[in-house]
Amino acid sequence: MSKRMMNIGASIRGLGYNASAWRHPEVDPAVQESISFYIELAQKAEAAKLDFVFLADNLAATSMSDSPKGALGRGHDNVTLEPLTALAAVAVSTKRIGLVATCSTSYQQPFHVARQFASLDHISGGRSAWNVVPSYRQTEGANFGLAEPLSHNERYERADEFVTVVKGLWGSWDRDAFVYDKKSGIFFDPGKVRALNHRGKYFEVVGPLTASHSPQGSPAIFQAGESGAGIELAGKFADAVYTVPLDKDASIKQRKLVRQAAARHGRSEHSVKVIPGIQPIVATTRKEVDEKFELLRSIADPVKEMGRLIVQFKDITKFDLDDVLPVSFIDSCTTSSARPIAEKAVAHRWTVRRLCQEMAIGQQRIVAGTPEEVAADLADWFSVGACDGFNVSPSHLPGGLFEFIDQVIPILQDRGLFRPEYAGRTLRENLNAS
Numbered sequence: 431m432s433k434r435m436m437n438i439g440a441s442i443r444g445l446g447y448n449a450s451a452w453r454h455p456e457v458d459p460a461v462q463e464s465i466s467f468y469i470e471l472a473q474k475a476e477a478a479k480l481d482f483v484f485l486a487d488n489l490a491a492t493s494m495s496d497s498p499k500g501a502l503g504r505g506h507d508n509v510t511l512e513p514l515t516a517l518a519a520v521a522v523s524t525k526r527i528g529l530v531a532t533c534s535t536s537y538q539q540p541f542h543v544a545r546q547f548a549s550l551d552h553i554s555g556g557r558s559a560w561n562v563v564p565s566y567r568q569t570e571g572a573n574f575g576l577a578e579p580l581s582h583n584e585r586y587e588r589a590d591e592f593v594t595v596v597k598g599l600w601g602s603w604d605r606d607a608f609v610y611d612k613k614s615g616i617f618f619d620p621g622k623v624r625a626l627n628h629r630g631k632y633f634e635v636v637g638p639l640t641a642s643h644s645p646q647g648s649p650a651i652f653q654a655g656e657s658g659a660g661i662e663l664a665g666k667f668a669d670a671v672y673t674v675p676l677d678k679d680a681s682i683k684q685r686k687l688v689r690q691a692a693a694r695h696g697r698s699e700h701s702v703k704v705i706p707g708i709q710p711i712v713a714t715t716r717k718e719v720d721e722k723f724e725l726l727r728s729i730a731d732p733v734k735e736m737g738r739l740i741v742q743f744k745d746i747t748k749f750d751l752d753d754v755l756p757v758s759f760i761d762s763c764t765t766s767s768a769r770p771i772a773e774k775a776v777a778h779r780w781t782v783r784r785l786c787q788e789m790a791i792g793q794q795r796i797v798a799g800t801p802e803e804v805a806a807d808l809a810d811w812f813s814v815g816a817c818d819g820f821n822v823s824p825s826h827l828p829g830g831l832f833e834f835i836d837q838v839i840p841i842l843q844d845r846g847l848f849r850p851e852y853a854g855r856t857l858r859e860n861l862n863a864s
């Protein structure tokens with residue numbers, strides 16, 4: 431059996447994962463809707479043989495609150511390129527790297543989504559993946575005529591039916607359905623296409639899809655959501671799960687739960703990869719690491735951050751910046767991943783300001799150190815079964831990604847923990863090769 435290797439991707443949305451990345455001295459704030467910027471990042475990631483580039487997404491501007499007073503106008507995260515459109519352009523400027531686009535199941539129609547990802551799979555030669563998210567923000571619902579977002583239960587019930595329909599539509603055409611027989615006049619074999627005729631609680635879709643069997647057949651499925659329902663969805667459908675565990679033990683536990691869920695759905699537990707986000711801070715000496723950290727702390731903007739965090743912690747604006755967070759704050763969390771953060775904040779008697787500063791630096795696990803220290807940390811998580819790889823979510827772009835690629839990837843390759851060359855042609859082949 432070949433040696434187990436990491437799956438590593440790069441999350442390249444916007445200007446980086448520091449909530450004030452645009453204020454970083456090396457960042458050009460004007461490039462976040464520049465396709466040449468995304469292409470440059472993807473080409474660099476491809477040269478390092480990364481599995482994929484990943485685009486997160488929201489369906490509402492994220493920093494439009496003026497609470498607390500003065501927060502409005504400070505956020506860089508209100509505009510971005512739409513992921514599928516951007517990745518279609520990236521596809522034609524790259525050859526091997528996977529292209530993961532986030533797309534919500536809460537407001538769109540499965541026919542559109544099935545068609546878009548099948549098209550991206552055709553355009554890229556089998557490199558497309560859909561990151562399935564059941565959107566939860568009130569501001570997003572408001573863009574689709576909903577005063578209140580769907581309940582957690584409904585979101586996941588709808589997501590399950592949504593993915594079922596999408597996968598069904600992807601199966602509309604057999605790979606060899608198109609015969610193009612000019613002599614007989616037969617363009618396709620009628621026995622090799624089927625309607626879906628789906629009638630469910632949320633959707634009615636006849637089919638077939640207006641896209642033929644794509645290179646991967648089924649584009650890869652990513653999932654991000656940490657509740658029991660999220661894990662069940664992952665176990666049923668996902669090839670990879672993007673997580674944000676705060677520590678190694680939590681990640682080991684989460685990976686076990688995802689693998690058990692896959693087994694419950696009759697799948698091999700190896701068929702789903704658990705890929706936590708990390709924010710690397712890499713420098714050649716410890717002193718430089720501390721300086722970089724300090725810089726990232728110094729650009730954080732607590733006032734702006736408070737306005738942004740309201741979607742995860744709905745009570746946050748009820749406090750002043752210097753109030754110590756009370757125990758009741760924990761129950762104001764709107765997502766499963768926010769809860770352990772609130773618990774930590776309350777346990778450490780953090781003020782609102784401190785929570786805002788910590789959250790602004792990044793919500794992924796920070797791995798800071800020299801290249802050898804960072805590589806050793808990742809190797810440790812991987813070897814104890816805390817994960818199958820990492821989604822690198824840099825503090826700022828392009829610098830935070832390029833430093834990781836130039837300094838850490840070669841060490842992982844030297845240690846036989848990361849591929850020196852792509853194993854397969856499609857994203858799915860590369861994900862499963864290790």
Ligand SMILES: Cc1cc2nc3c(=O)[nH]c(=O)nc-3n(C[C@H](O)[C@H](O)[C@H](O)COP(=O)(O)O)c2cc1C
Nearest residue numbers: 486487532563564654655656657660672673765766
């Ligand atoms: C690591 C991670 C990344 C996520 N990325 C997105 C995203 O890009 N867009 C989005 O609308 N929701 C995103 N979500 C939200 C989830 O899809 C889900 O709606 C939310 O976590 C609530 O579900 P849960 O209680 O199962 O965690 C993300 C969640 C996690 C944990």
